[in-house]
Amino acid sequence: MRGRTIVLTVPVTALLTQPLWAPQWGAGVLGEFAGLGIVWGSAAIAVFFGLVALFVMSLQRLLGAIPASARARSPRSIWLMCAIPFNFVEDFEIVTDIAASLRADGRTSRLTVT
Structure with missing residues (x-):
């Protein structure tokens, strides 16, 4: 994990x-899940992580198809997308590294704006 991610x-x-250190501001994003109740809130979280897992597996397959010499990161490191709270920032790093890997392998070119 990179220093800037941390x-x-x-x-x-x-x-x-925020709800712990400034409760007067409201319940925050976690309050939205609590508002759904324990069953639906848990279901929403489970569905979200299920979809993230499918996305991670797709990105792993994509990165696995690129030769190791052209990869900017290991396919196994894609699972950092599930590491809360780092995932909010690490997702951008992962996508950037996949784009760099695709460019290094010659599968894409750098986008130029004219």
Whole structure:
């Protein structure tokens, strides 16, 4: 995990924990899930992580099709998308590394704006 991922995760963590240090501001994003009730809130979280798992497996297959010499990261590291709270920032790093890997393998070219 890169240093900038950790640094940028600090404000994300602050926002996620806002109900603990500033309850007068409201329940925050976790209050939205609590508002659904325990069953539906848990179901929403489970569906979300299920969809993330499918996305991760697709990205792993994509990265696995690229020769190791052209990869900017390991296919196994894609599972960091599930590492809360780092995932909010790490997702951008992962997509950037996949794009760099595709360019290094010659599958895509750098986008130029004219």
